[in-house]
Amino acid sequence: MLPMIALLLVFQLAGEALRHALALPVPGPVLGMLGLLLALALRGAWMRRRRADGAVVPEALERVTATLLEHLSLLFVPAGVGVVTHLSLLASEAVPLGVALVASTLLAVAAGGLLMARAVRRRAS
Amino acid sequence: MIAELSDIWVYLARDPLFGLTLTVLAYLAADQVYRRLGMHPLANPVLWSVVALALVLRGTGISYERYFEGAQFIHVLLGPATxxxxxxxxxxxxxxxxxxxxxxxxxxxxxxxxxxxxxxxxxxxxxxxxxxxxxxxxxxxxxxxxxxxxxxxxxxxxxxxxxxxxxxxxxxxxxxxxxxxxxxxxxxxxxxxxxxxxxxxxxxxxxxxxxxxxxxxxxxxxxxxxxxxxxxxxxxxxx
Structure with missing residues (x-):
C-alpha cells in the first residue's frame, strides 16, 4: 500500500516539477495524472508484447486509488468552506454567476449530447 | 461547571484537530442524508457539509484560517487523488x-x-x-x-x-x-x-x-x- 502512495506522490511531484521547469499553465497534479496514465498505457503495451499474465494496474495501486476516489467528495469540503471568505463577492455577483451557471450548463449538455448522438448514429448507418 | 465547559471549548476550538474532526463528521452526516434520499443531486453531500460547516464557523466565530489549520490534512490529499x-x-x-x-x-x-x-x-x-x-x-x-x-x-x-x-x-x-x-x-x-x-x-x-x-x-x-x-x-x- 505504502509504495503505491509513494508512487502517486512521486507522479504529483514530477508533475509540479515539470510545470515549473517548462512554465506550463496546466496544474501539476493533472500533469502527474497524465504521467501515470502514460505509464499504465506503456506497461499495458509491454505486457501484451511479452504476453505476460496479470493485471496491468497492480492490485495494490488499485486498492489505494479505490480508497482515495471512494471518498473523493470529502476532499473538496475544506476548500469549499473557504467560500465563507468570499460571501460578499458571491452576494454582489450572484446574478451574473447564476445566469452564467444555468445557461452555460444547459448549452454544454445540449452541445455534448447532440454532437455525440449524431456521431453515434452516423457510425451505425 | 459552565465555566469549565467553556474552558474546554476554548481549548478545543484552538486545536487543529477540531477543524479536521468537524469536517469528517459533517461530511459523514451529509453523506448519510444523501444516501437516505436516494442520492438525489439536490442532496449533494459536499454542498450541504460546506453549508453546515460555514454556519458552524459563523456561529462560533472561528476564523476560516483556524479551521483550515486542521482541515488542510484532508485538503492535501486532493493532489494524489487527482x-x-x-x-x-x-x-x-x-x-x-x-x-x-x-x-x-x-x-x-x-x-x-x-x-x-x-x-x-x-x-x-x-x-x-x-x-x-x-x-x-x-x-x-x-x-x-x-x-x-x-x-x-x-x-x-x-x-x-x-x-x-x-x-x-x-x-x-x-x-x-x-x-x-x-x-x-x-x-x-x-x-x-x-x-x-x-x-x-x-x-x-x-x-x-x-x-x-x-x-x-x-x-x-x-x-x-x-x-x-x-x-x-x-x-x-x-x-
Whole structure:
C-alpha cells in the first residue's frame, strides 16, 4: 500500500516539477495524472508484447486509488468552506454567476449530447 | 461547571484537530442524508457539509484560517487523488478507441461552451476578473478545476462551490433536457452529463444505466484534461 502512495506522490511531484521547469499553465497534479496514465498505457503495451499474465494496474495501486476516489467528495469540503471568505463577492455577483451557471450548463449538455448522438448514429448507418 | 465547559471549548476550538474532526463528521452526516434520499443531486453531500460547516464557523466565530489549520490534512490529499484519476481513465481507454470520432467533436464543443460560455455571460452581466477566472473551469471535476482556477488568478474556494452548483444543475436539468432534445442513446447521454456536470452528472448517469455511467466517467476525465490544457491557453490568448 505504502509504495503505491509513494508512487502517486512521486507522479504529483514530477508533475509540479515539470510545470515549473517548462512554465506550463496546466496544474501539476493533472500533469502527474497524465504521467501515470502514460505509464499504465506503456506497461499495458509491454505486457501484451511479452504476453505476460496479470493485471496491468497492480492490485495494490488499485486498492489505494479505490480508497482515495471512494471518498473523493470529502476532499473538496475544506476548500469549499473557504467560500465563507468570499460571501460578499458571491452576494454582489450572484446574478451574473447564476445566469452564467444555468445557461452555460444547459448549452454544454445540449452541445455534448447532440454532437455525440449524431456521431453515434452516423457510425451505425 | 459552565465555566469549565467553556474552558474546554476554548481549548478545543484552538486545536487543529477540531477543524479536521468537524469536517469528517459533517461530511459523514451529509453523506448519510444523501444516501437516505436516494442520492438525489439536490442532496449533494459536499454542498450541504460546506453549508453546515460555514454556519458552524459563523456561529462560533472561528476564523476560516483556524479551521483550515486542521482541515488542510484532508485538503492535501486532493493532489494524489487527482493523480489517482489516471486509473479509471486508463480503464476507459477502450471506449475512447471505439468512440473517438464522436468524442473528438462532442468533448471540445462541450468544454468550450461550458467554460467560455460561462465567462462571456458572467462578463457581459458585469462580473469582475477574479470571478470570471473562478467560473471558467466550473464544468470539470473539482480537483482539476481548483488547480486551473489558481493558475488563472481565480479564487479556488469560490471555484469549488461553483463546480458543485454546476454539477447539481447538470444532474437535475440535464436528463430532462436531453430527453426533450430526443437524445436517447445512452452513450450520448453519458458523454453529455459527464462533460458538462463532472462527478455529480456522472453519478446521475449511473442511475440511468451502467453504459451511460461508463461513458459519463470517461467524458468527465477527458473533459478535465482537455479543459486543463485548452483553458489556460485560451486565457493567455484573450489576455
Amino acid at each position: 493523480v489517482a484519476l489516471a486509473v479509471p481513465l486508463y480503464r476507459a481507454l477502450g471506449t475512447v478507441r471505439r468512440q473517438w470520432r464522436g468524442l473528438l467533436v462532442a468533448l471540445p464543443a462541450s468544454v468550450l461552451v461550458a467554460s467560455l460560455g460561462a465567462v462571456a455571460l458572467a462578463g457581459a452581466l458585469g462580473a469582475g476578473e477574479a470571478t470570471l477566472a473562478s467560473v471558467a473551469p466550473k464544468a470539470v471535476t473539482t480537483p482539476i478545476a481548483m488547480g486551473i482556477s489558481e493558475r488563472l488568478g481565480g479564487l479556488p474556494s469560490l471555484t469549488a462551490v461553483l463546480v458543485i452548483l454546476t454539477g447539481i444543475l447538470g444532474a437535475v436539468l440535464g436528463p430532462p433536457l436531453l430527453s426533450w432534445l430526443k437524445v436517447r442513446d445512452p452513450r450520448a447521454r453519458g458523454v453529455a452529463l459527464g462533460a458538462a456536470a463532472h462527478g455529480i452528472g456522472t453519478a446521475r448517469a449511473f442511475n440511468e444505466s451502467p453504459e451511460t455511467g461508463a461513458h459519463a466517467s470517461l467524458a468527465m476525465g477527458l473533459a478535465g484534461v482537455l479543459t486543463a490544457i485548452l483553458l489556460p491557453l485560451a486565457w493567455t490568448l484573450m489576455g
